[in-house]
Amino acid sequence: xxxxxxxxxxxxxKSYQKGKNTVVVHxxxxxxxxxxxFVTLMGPSGLGKSTLLHLMGGLxxxxxxEVIIGTQRIDDLKQASLTQWRAENIGFVFQSHHLLPVLSxxxxxxxxxxxxxxxxxxxxxxxxxxLELVGMSDRASHFPKELxxxxxxxxxxxxxxxxxxxxLLCDEPTGNLDRQTANEILALLDQLNxxxxxxxxxxxxxxKAANYASRVINLESYIGEAHNCHMGENx
Amino acid sequence: MNIxxxxxxxxxxxxKQAKALTVINFKSFPQRxxxxxxxxxxxxxxxxxxLSVLAMTEGMMKTLERTGLDNTVLVMxxxxxxxxxxxxxxxxxxxxxxxxxxxxDEQGLAxxxxxxxxxxEVTYISNVDTVAQETETKSLALRGISKSTQQFRPNFRxxxxxxxxxxxxxxxxxxxxxRRMPGLIIGKVITLGGAEWTVSGIFSDGNSVFESExxxxxxxxxxxxxxxxxxxxxxxxxxxxxxxxxxEKEWQDDPRLNIRVLTEKQFFADQxxxxxxxxxxxxxxxxxxxxxxxxxAALNTMYAAIASRSKEIATHKAIGxxxxxxxxxxxxxxxLIAFVGGLLGILxxxxxxxxxxxxxxxxxxLSQMMFNFDITVLLMIKTMSLALFIGLLGGLLPAIKxxxxxxxxxxxx
Numbered sequence: 001x002x003x004x005x006x007x008x009x010x011x012x013x014k015s016y017q018k019g020k021n022t023v024v025v026h027x028x029x030x031x032x033x034x035x036x037x038f039v040t041l042m043g044p045s046g047l048g049k050s051t052l053l054h055l056m057g058g059l060x061x062x063x064x065x066e067v068i069i070g071t072q073r074i075d076d077l078k079q080a081s082l083t084q085w086r087a088e089n090i091g092f093v094f095q096s097h098h099l100l101p102v103l104s105x106x107x108x109x110x111x112x113x114x115x116x117x118x119x120x121x122x123x124x125x126x127x128x129x130x131l132e133l134v135g136m137s138d139r140a141s142h143f144p145k146e147l148x149x150x151x152x153x154x155x156x157x158x159x160x161x162x163x164x165x166x167x168l169l170c171d172e173p174t175g176n177l178d179r180q181t182a183n184e185i186l187a188l189l190d191q192l193n194x195x196x197x198x199x200x201x202x203x204x205x206x207x208k209a210a211n212y213a214s215r216v217i218n219l220e221s222y223i224g225e226a227h228n229c230h231m232g233e234n235x
Numbered sequence: 236m237n238i239x240x241x242x243x244x245x246x247x248x249x250x251k252q253a254k255a256l257t258v259i260n261f262k263s264f265p266q267r268x269x270x271x272x273x274x275x276x277x278x279x280x281x282x283x284x285x286l287s288v289l290a291m292t293e294g295m296m297k298t299l300e301r302t303g304l305d306n307t308v309l310v311m312x313x314x315x316x317x318x319x320x321x322x323x324x325x326x327x328x329x330x331x332x333x334x335x336x337x338x339x340d341e342q343g344l345a346x347x348x349x350x351x352x353x354x355x356e357v358t359y360i361s362n363v364d365t366v367a368q369e370t371e372t373k374s375l376a377l378r379g380i381s382k383s384t385q386q387f388r389p390n391f392r393x394x395x396x397x398x399x400x401x402x403x404x405x406x407x408x409x410x411x412x413x414r415r416m417p418g419l420i421i422g423k424v425i426t427l428g429g430a431e432w433t434v435s436g437i438f439s440d441g442n443s444v445f446e447s448e449x450x451x452x453x454x455x456x457x458x459x460x461x462x463x464x465x466x467x468x469x470x471x472x473x474x475x476x477x478x479x480x481x482x483e484k485e486w487q488d489d490p491r492l493n494i495r496v497l498t499e500k501q502f503f504a505d506q507x508x509x510x511x512x513x514x515x516x517x518x519x520x521x522x523x524x525x526x527x528x529x530x531x532a533a534l535n536t537m538y539a540a541i542a543s544r545s546k547e548i549a550t551h552k553a554i555g556x557x558x559x560x561x562x563x564x565x566x567x568x569x570x571l572i573a574f575v576g577g578l579l580g581i582l583x584x585x586x587x588x589x590x591x592x593x594x595x596x597x598x599x600x601l602s603q604m605m606f607n608f609d610i611t612v613l614l615m616i617k618t619m620s621l622a623l624f625i626g627l628l629g630g631l632l633p634a635i636k637x638x639x640x641x642x643x644x645x646x647x648x
Contacts, residue, residue, distance in 0.1 A: 054642075080245065080559075083552070083557045084555070087555025087556075092553045094550070094553075096546070098646075100259060103259065111255070111259075112554045115555050
């Protein structure tokens, strides 16, 4: 799967109930992201950018349509299989890093490795390497409250990559950071994409992020074009 | 085979994940220390009450079960449910003792014990060695016995002093009484039925209910309590206890007798059952109400724990931890709270009260009965199981809630 893990969203419809009303988030949405791409999803709030990210990571299910990662269709996977698939193939980076305050940076990064068959020593080695990659080796024993926002986000990225997933899904990873720190995080993601071939899909409002991405998708215009195209086909 | 191996592998993975999450939960325990302490204390109270009730009933049961011999027949007046309610006459003793089925000694004398039983008001000066002396009054069982009575008490031993003398106001005191009333020492003069009696000795009887009694010469008891030559119970040693039904029928058919016959063992077993039923009726409803309170406290603690950690739980799910493992870790935390609560309820009770002598009013003879709190390993296991059950109930719904927690909503909040 890792050789051809394109992300394909096919005829996605997504709606949810809010009280008595049905809110439609996506209608007949299609998107293909090729393996090794660094894609940013941009656009105004409420367009369903994070929803798309959650669908790609199997955290949410489409109302109808198909989510295919590589050769695996994940929208119809059972919960247990989906969880295992996610542990092996997806790394998440959130706007709020969601690090566990009771664990050190090393402990937080080691956490996803509890899902693998690695022994304690191997887990420590893998976590140390991930921290080294994000430039946080000297803060391994620090707890989240002892780190700055940028450092916390670096640790969160180390946690996302420690089990070597091919896809990184990032939900506004620079949203809480100042400009300089945000640039550092974007550069780090860029490095992970270029040097390690990670496929990165990033939801962001940060226009500077476009400088690092291989493709920028403005969801508002993307949906509009798709709609026009669909109308044209119907004519 | 493949399916079961796959199932086992999946279980192993879930247990491994749950273990990792449980360690994290325990590390974050100090953040929830107040709510968790409330739960722990609630469960400790329930465990304490339950163990007290169980230890009391166990102690009473053992005390009463240790009393009475298998081949001893107790005879009372028909309709009497206790010795206190019974009146018997010497002529009846002779009729009963002459039966061929009763054991006779070498001189041909039947093994029989005629006894008096009085609910006696005992007044004595309680302080043993202090200047300020206090007069205390207790209701105790006074049993008038004869020499032959000892044949029916194989475990009887004089622990201190000597046997009472016949024809004088002397008595011996059961050692369970002296544990509760240490002022009753040898040589002590006490008032019984308006007359002064002297304590001549202290006896044991294998921790039986007789250790809650005062024993004196039957003639002196009859005289002091103006009972003439009447008796209250007769004990007879049967050659073969299986003859009892036939013997009972024989005596029931005898127009000279109007009696109730049963084995001494059965008599005390009935008393045990009445007493323990009373304790259970009083104790268990209180414990059940407290247990419900403890379940609510545990539920509240665990719901609060989940509410405060919803993002953390969602992150675990996003990382790839299975919902089952997450719910198991919540349950483990609830069970740990219950375990600590159980220990806090059990250990102090065990250290302070195991073997402690308590007294209760024996409803059937109106006097006090002494018994030891008996906190056995089995009772502690039962109590701990109940505490864990409370923890399980308190953790189950929150665990299910955690399992079903929608990741996307939790991450957005």
